[in-house]
Amino acid sequence: MDEFAVEMRDVVKIFPTPEGGEVAAVNHVTLQIKHGEFFSMLGPSGCGKTTSLRMMAGFEWPTEGEIYIDGTAMGRTPPYLRTVNTVFQSYALFQHMSVFQNVAFGLEMEHVPKKEIEHRVRDALEMVKLSGMGRRKPKQLSGGQQQRIALARALVKRPAVLLLDEPLGALDLKLRKEMQLELKALQKEVGITFVYVTHDQEEALTMSDRIAVMSQGKVLQIGTPVEIYERPNCRFVADFIGETNFLKGRVKKTDEDLLTVELLDFPREIKGVGQGNLAVGQEVSISIRPEKVRLEDDINDDTAPYKDSDNLLRGRVLTTAYVGSDTRIIIDIGHNISLIVWEQNHISTLDPQAYYTAEDKVVIHLPFENTLVLPEG
Amino acid sequence: METDILKPKRKFSLVRALREDSAFQGIALISPTAIYMLILIILPMILVAVLSFMTRGTYGNVVYKFNFQNYVRLIDPIYLRILLYSLGVGLATMVFTILIGYPLAYFIARSPVRKRSLYLFLILLPFWTNFIIRIYAWIMILRTQGLLNTVLLNLGLIKVPLDILYTPAAVLIGMVYEFLPFMVLPLYTSLEKIENAQLEAAADLGARPLRAFLRVTLPLSVPGMIAGSILVFIPAMGMFVVPDLMGGAKTVLVGNVIRNQFLTSRDWPFGAAASMVLMILTLAFTLYYTRKAGFGEELLV
Ligand SMILES: Nc1ncnc2c1ncn2[C@@H]1O[C@H](COP(=O)(O)OP(=O)(O)OP(=O)(O)O)[C@@H](O)[C@H]1O
Ligand SMILES: [Mg+2]
Numbered sequence: 001m002d003e004f005a006v007e008m009r010d011v012v013k014i015f016p017t018p019e020g021g022e023v024a025a026v027n028h029v030t031l032q033i034k035h036g037e038f039f040s041m042l043g044p045s046g047c048g049k050t051t052s053l054r055m056m057a058g059f060e061w062p063t064e065g066e067i068y069i070d071g072t073a074m075g076r077t078p079p080y081l082r083t084v085n086t087v088f089q090s091y092a093l094f095q096h097m098s099v100f101q102n103v104a105f106g107l108e109m110e111h112v113p114k115k116e117i118e119h120r121v122r123d124a125l126e127m128v129k130l131s132g133m134g135r136r137k138p139k140q141l142s143g144g145q146q147q148r149i150a151l152a153r154a155l156v157k158r159p160a161v162l163l164l165d166e167p168l169g170a171l172d173l174k175l176r177k178e179m180q181l182e183l184k185a186l187q188k189e190v191g192i193t194f195v196y197v198t199h200d201q202e203e204a205l206t207m208s209d210r211i212a213v214m215s216q217g218k219v220l221q222i223g224t225p226v227e228i229y230e231r232p233n234c235r236f237v238a239d240f241i242g243e244t245n246f247l248k249g250r251v252k253k254t255d256e257d258l259l260t261v262e263l264l265d266f267p268r269e270i271k272g273v274g275q276g277n278l279a280v281g282q283e284v285s286i287s288i289r290p291e292k293v294r295l296e297d298d299i300n301d302d303t304a305p306y307k308d309s310d311n312l313l314r315g316r317v318l319t320t321a322y323v324g325s326d327t328r329i330i331i332d333i334g335h336n337i338s339l340i341v342w343e344q345n346h347i348s349t350l351d352p353q354a355y356y357t358a359e360d361k362v363v364i365h366l367p368f369e370n371t372l373v374l375p376e377g
Numbered sequence: 378m379e380t381d382i383l384k385p386k387r388k389f390s391l392v393r394a395l396r397e398d399s400a401f402q403g404i405a406l407i408s409p410t411a412i413y414m415l416i417l418i419i420l421p422m423i424l425v426a427v428l429s430f431m432t433r434g435t436y437g438n439v440v441y442k443f444n445f446q447n448y449v450r451l452i453d454p455i456y457l458r459i460l461l462y463s464l465g466v467g468l469a470t471m472v473f474t475i476l477i478g479y480p481l482a483y484f485i486a487r488s489p490v491r492k493r494s495l496y497l498f499l500i501l502l503p504f505w506t507n508f509i510i511r512i513y514a515w516i517m518i519l520r521t522q523g524l525l526n527t528v529l530l531n532l533g534l535i536k537v538p539l540d541i542l543y544t545p546a547a548v549l550i551g552m553v554y555e556f557l558p559f560m561v562l563p564l565y566t567s568l569e570k571i572e573n574a575q576l577e578a579a580a581d582l583g584a585r586p587l588r589a590f591l592r593v594t595l596p597l598s599v600p601g602m603i604a605g606s607i608l609v610f611i612p613a614m615g616m617f618v619v620p621d622l623m624g625g626a627k628t629v630l631v632g633n634v635i636r637n638q639f640l641t642s643r644d645w646p647f648g649a650a651a652s653m654v655l656m657i658l659t660l661a662f663t664l665y666y667t668r669k670a671g672f673g674e675e676l677l678v
Contacts, residue, residue, distance in 0.1 A: 059577055079580040086581045092574035096596045105592070109583035157582065 002071025005161050005193040006033040006056055006084075011065035013051050025051040027217030028065070033161075033195060038187050040196045040204040043214030044240065049197040052214075053163050056195065057086045070160055080109070084161040085154035089169050091146050093138040099125070099149055100134035106157040124156040127186070144175045151186075161193045168203070180206055201241050205229065213237050233275050235374045238287040245293070245339045247286040251278050251373070259373045261286055266335045270311055272371030285374050290342040292370035295329070298361035311368060315339065317360040329356050331364060339364065422656075429649035437643030447650035456634070456651075460658075463631040466545075466620075467613040470552040471606050474560035477553065478605065482564035483594075486571075497565070500558050508555075512622050515551055516542060519623070543625030551619040556612065560605035567601030568594070603667060611659050631655050 013026040026048040033039045041049045054060045055067055058079035067074045069084060085106070094102050103124055107117045125131045128148035138146055147167060154162055167183075168176045184207045187194045198204050204211050205225040212222045213236075221233045232238035235246065249261035252269065259274040261284060270286055278284060298314060315331040318338060326342045333339060341364070347354060356362065394401040429447055432440045485496045503511055518524045519542040526538040541547050571594060579589035617632030631651065638648030 057577075057581060059580075079577070080583045080585055086578070088574050088578060090572070090574055092572065092578040094575065094578070094593060096593075105579070105584075106582035109588065153582070 002068070003034075004032045004068070005035045005037070005070060006039075006195060007031070007068040007071075008052065008055075009066050009068070011052070011055065011062045011067060013048070013055060013060060014063045015051075024217050026055070026062075029214075029217070029219050030065075031212055031219055031222060033193060035193055036191050038184065038194045038196065038207055038209045040198060040208040040211045041214060042198055042201060042204040042211050042240075045199060047214040048217040049199070049214060050165055053086070053165050053195060053197050056161070057084055057163055058082050083159055084163055085157050085159040087147075087150050087154050087162065087164045087167045089166045091138075091150040093146060093149055093153070095138055097137075098134060099130070099136050099138065099141070102138065102149060103134075103153045103156050106153060110157070120156055124152040127155070127190075128152045143170055144179065147171065147179065151183075155186075155190065155192070159192065161195060163195050163197075165197045166199070167196075168198075176203075183207065205241070213240060215240075231273075231275060232287070232372070232374065235285040235287065235376050238285075238372065238374055242289060243340065244287045244289050247337070249284055249286055249373075251280050251282045251284055254278060254280055258368055261373055265337060268313070270366065270371060271368050272311075272366075272373045273369060274373045276375055278373060278375060283376060285376060287372045287374050288339075288366050288370055290328070290340040291326070291344070292367065293339065293341045294365040294367065295331075295341055295343060295356070296363045296365065298363045311366040311371065313339075313364040313366070315362050315364050317356050317358050317362060319358055320356055322355065327355055331362060333364065425649045425652055428646050429653050431646040431649075433644045433646055437645075439645055447647045448654075450647060451650060451654060459629055459634055460631055460654075462629075463614055466548065466552065466630060467610050469549055470556055470613040471560075471610045473549065473553045474557050474605065474609050475564075475602060478557055478560035478564055479598075479602075481557075482561045482568055482601075485561075485565050486568035493569075497562075500561055504558070508618070509622075511555075512551060512619060515547075515554065515623060519547055519550070542623065543627065545624065545628055548620050548624040548628050551623045552613055552616060555616075555619060556609040559608040559612075563604040563608065564598060564601040567598045567604075571597050607663055607666065611663065614655060614659055 008029050008031050011026055011029045012024060015023050015025055017023050029048075029052060041052060043049055051060060055062055056069070056074075058074065058077055058081075061076050069082060074082065094105065097105070100121055103121045104117050107120060112120070121134070122131065125134060128151055130145060130148050130152070133141065133145065133149075138149065141149065147170075151167070168179050171179060180203055183194075196204075196207065205228075208225055210222060210224055211228050213220045213228060215236050221228060221237050223231075228237065229241055232241065238244050239246070247270065248264045249270065250264060251259060251274075252262045253260040254274070258271040259278060261270050261272065262268075263270060263286075264283075272286055272288075313333050315333040318330045318332050320330075321328045322345075324345070326344045329341045329343060331339050331341060343356065345355075395405060428439065430443050430445065432442050432444060432446060434440045481500075485493055485500075488496065516523075520526075521538045521540065521542070523542070525541070526535075529535045530538065541550075575593055575597070576589055579593045580586075584592060614630075615632045615635075617630060617636045620628045620630045620633055621636075635648050635651045635655070638644045638651060642648075
């Protein structure tokens with residue numbers, strides 16, 4: 001067994017556009033997916049996730065580069081000779097066959113003996129909790145049930161890798177959340193490598209062992225959910241995963257543990273953790289997540305500025321929204337900039353004084369270790 | 378219940394009925410079609426049915442005397458043979474239109490969207506010329522000194538001209554040509570509806586192209602095939618122009634028999650009886666065929 005279940009080496013896929021031009025749907029992508037891993041490909045619409053997956057399945061061939069499945073270069077191997085299976089977004093169940101026949105199809109293609117087919121199909125239907133539905137036609141099932149059949153149909157083949165293209169995209173939110181947990185549990189149980197395409201960042205964070213964040217045909221960052229969220233390597237990733245506040249700036253000093261950044265919109269210096277190689281003079285974005293900002297009442301109403309090294313800003317509360325677990329506050333810090341801050345409601349009280357309200361004067365504290373200095377992109 | 382009793386009996390108003398009564402709306406909507414069908418299809422059919430129980434007068438007039446004589450006359454080995462022969466020609470036409478039409482429909486359905494309408498247009502293009510003229514074109518091609526023989530002779534492929542015209546083969550060629558579009562269009566509609574993802578799923582699950590075709594494409598195109606078969610078979614059974622012009626006097630189909638009774642022999646009651654039998658037989662065939670294989674909605678296209 002090779003070290004990686006799937007590997008993309010410098011893969012490029014160029015499509016001709018109807019207008020006569022060309023579009024690089026996948027642009028020099030290199031990534032490695034380990035055996036048994038739940039690997040997600042996350043990115044906005046049109047970033048090349050589906051195209052990458054389809055190249056792994058064999059429906060498309062790379063224009064450049066190579067895809068390896070379990071160490072074997074795939075080249076132009078057709079889909080029916082690859083040890084991967086796909087769960088399609090539209091499910092693509094065979095409408096003219098019963099549920100049983102759908103699930104049995106892949107095994108029949110492998111000329112598995114009839115007895116064994118029956119056995120394995122029954123097991124697969126049981127696994128997706130749909131035993132007893134074998135006689136039905138796909139049309140007679142709900143969306144969630146059809147989704148499970150599509151899953152069973154692919155898993156019954158015991159593929160080395162299962163490719164899933166937004167498999168929960170057509171389901172309503174509640175069912176989706178349920179299925180996320182089930183799918184994750186199932187993946188643990190069967191131990192098959194999952195390559196999971198989604199544009200839903202929350203879904204990717206909940207389910208994945210590792211995530212590749214893509215944009216415009218390129219992979220920007222690959223990492224665990226924690227790495228992606230806590231240490232995004234560029235502005236795009238920080239913006240796409242979760243919510244964050246950005247302040248534009250220019251790098252002033254790089255010689256200490258923390259970088260010093262000069263803000264562009266008003267004269268202040270902020271210190272933070274730098275990501276990647278940043279040079280003095282480079283334009284950067286400071287990113288700080290709303291839940292990682294600390295607020296204090298501005299009691300002394302001192303108009304004297306804080307010392308630069310304190311990473312403190314003054315502001316005025318614009319609006320607040322109480323959402324139970326926390327209060328979401330928008331703060332005007334002048335110069336047409338506002339910040340979003342989530343204050344956790346860790347004290348249970350009805351006292352209105354305990355909560356921030358509009359027009360409150362506040363001091364905003366950006367803890368150094370929570371303040372990231374990111375390259376643009 | 379209660380509201381029904383309390384509701385005052387309202388006078389019928391056309392405007393209100395059109396606006397509120399969905400059953401009435403339905404009737405109003407189909408009434409033009411219904412009237413058209415009544416006058417041009419149902420009434421003539423009743424006439425034919427009535428006529429089939431009458432007798433021919435000496436001068437080809439109709440004598441209105443009820444009897445079953447015409448039907449009794451139809452029970453005759455000659456007519457039975459013609460009927461079976463027509464059935465054979467009808468089925469052969471159907472089979473050949475499927476064999477030729479399927480690859481054609483498949484090709485069109487798999488070509489880029491922009492080209493499809495052009496191809497469909499080309500399929501229908503011959504229909505812009507008159508039916509008789511198209512048949513004569515075929516005669517020009519097939520006759521002894523015709524286009525086909527000239528080309529084959531000049532290429533040295535044959536020594537003696539082929540005698541195709543005025544044979545059953547010529548009739549079949551004419552019929553297949555004539556009815557091909559009726560097979561291609563419904564087949565195309567059902568093939569075009571098959572999502573590419575279905576074929577990708579088949580390939581993904583390990584099906585080689587031929588097996589994917591047999592297990593997925595073919596079954597999913599059956600409704601189109603059935604619809605096309607009906608559209609081809611029924612008119613092929615009643616066709617008389619093609620056998621007349623391309624089959625010479627040798628090929629007689631049911632359609633020719635009926636035509637001759639009405640026009641040449643002037644025995645309208647007998648022709649009517651033959652029509653009734655043909656109609657009932659094709660109806661029975663169609664019902665059986667669709668019942669057995671499921672009814673294709675493609676028939677409506
Ligand atoms: N067959 C094709 N022909 C031409 N262009 C294509 C084709 N398939 C994809 N593209 C283009 O490639 C780019 C990437 O498409 P892809 O389907 O991989 O995006 P995606 O990340 O899956 O997006 P989404 O989240 O909307 O599904 C898009 O700009 C798309 O227009
Ligand atoms: Mg996609």
